[in-house]
Amino acid sequence: MKFSIVITTYNRLSLLQRAVESALNQTVPCEVVIADNASTDGTEAYVHSLGDRVEYRRNPSNLNHAGAVNAGVEAASGDWIKLVDDDDYLAPHCIETLMGAIAQHPQAVICSCQAAQVDTAGQELSRTPITGPGKAFYIPQAAIHYGMLLEQVPFGTPIQVAVQREALIQSGGWDLTMTSCDDIDSWTRVAELGDALFVNECLGYRTVWPGGYDQKIDLQQRLNTNLLIKTRIYERIHPTYRSQIPSLSAIQKYLQLHWGLVAVKQRQFSQAIAVALPAMISFPAWKQLYQARKQRNYQGSPSAVPKIALF
Template sequence: MKFSIIITTHNRLPLLQRSIRTALEQTVPSEVIVVDDCSSDGTQDYVCSLCAQLQEKGDNRLIYHRNLENQGHSKSVNIGVDRATGDWVKLVDDDDYIAANCIGEMTHAIALRPQAAICSCQAVKVDEHEKELGRTKKVGPGKAFYIPQEDIHHGMLLEQVPFGTPVQVAFRRDAFLKSGGWDSSLDTNFDDIDSWIRIAQFGDAIFINQCLAYRTFWTGALNQRFSLEERLNTHIEMKQKIYQYVNEKYKAEIPHVDTIENYLKLHWALIALKDVKLYSAMKIAYPAICAPKAWHLLLKRFIQISQEQEQKKVSFEQEINSFSPIRKLVLIES
């Protein structure tokens, strides 16, 4: 099994240097492809120089591609995957980076579940200065586990299967190509989630409950340029796509797509209220505010989040009270 790490970048050289360094420092050496979306900040000179230095040492892992004009994030991802030679692809945005054992742990988990098409891990959330802000939640039991293909979209629809952002996810290259790649019309607005939905048609999903990636939260994040209304509309579009892929065995028990749409409107209206955007909240909530089934879904989601937080607290207390440094890890069972 071979991995290709694809780093997409545009005018973020100081951050890109960190991403490249951590990709090259993997315990399992991997091909690293930098797709430069026509940067003007010295990125080309830096990466080409680094490629030459590595090649002098007989290391040909680093590959540089420069778009002749700015094409956007989604098209840059597609270009990178097209150039990749690995069986599996690990995406990294230039402001994110990965732990040294990221590819190694993913390789081990995939070897235990070769029919998988997509793999996700936990991430540490950091600020611009690499200060930890939190961690993404665990998904399911043990160190690693899998979800059969027929169950993935049902879990995604009910928000029980969160794959996460690109730095958390790896996928089989052939599944990506069959899925049609990233949709550039969604550039930086759910384009990753849209891809995970379609890749998940072609195999099982693996979740690794280890923080193998670092996700940067900062004011320059590209998705902040979209309004709440735009993000809501795309969120609804994603749920509609997931709905189409839900296995027939779940169709009788899942909420109607209209109920899910109203639930999302209530959810985003609450976000607007939190941001003190009263007009947007009122605009988003109507007429969903009159849909009792949507309120029921929202209440169930609140209860689920509350239970997860309580379980996290209990787990933390158990770790503190544990005297044994050795814990039994639950691995994937075939």
């Protein structure tokens, strides 16, 4: 099994250096690919100074995050791809641990792990919760989208996820038309091709920025994108679980409540009313919101999704 670490970057040289060092210092050797969205800050010279320790793919223009991911995957030669954004970094034993888990369940095409959220000074703010039994477990393919719909299968952001390269390519790569949630959209399609694997160990570090990109997107647009993703997941639910899921209308109203509460937290009260009002009298929507909040706040909570321990 060969791993390629694909690091996407654009004009963040100091952060990129930290990400590259974490990739080159893995406890097992792996290919390191840097996908550069036409940086103008000295990134290209830095990468060339690394010689043959890395593979370099420079896009002729900024193709946004999805375009950089696709370029990096195309340049990679590993059986598995570990994605890293330039402001994130890996624990030294990340790849070794993932390889050990995948070897126990080669039917998997996607593997997620815990990650720590850190501030710009590198101080840990929070950590993604334990999501199932044992140090590692898998979810059969037929149950993945059901679990994603009910938010009991949290694949997470790129720093948490590794993907089988063949499955990523077969699923069509990352969608260049997505303005956000391009990662979740990709996981949704990859998950049609095999089982999902989870490692309950912190193997990556994700930088949380004040006023980050997602926070600048209009709440209505974020709601619309969230609903688009949920609809794509809904369409992929295995027949085994069709009778157990809420209606798409109930899902939509639940999302309206969720984003209404986000608007309240941000003190955008008029937008909160506009977003949440259509769902305020929907009991199924409130029930779904309660269940989602309970799932997020209770580590190791029981689930209708089969989670099978490996070790």
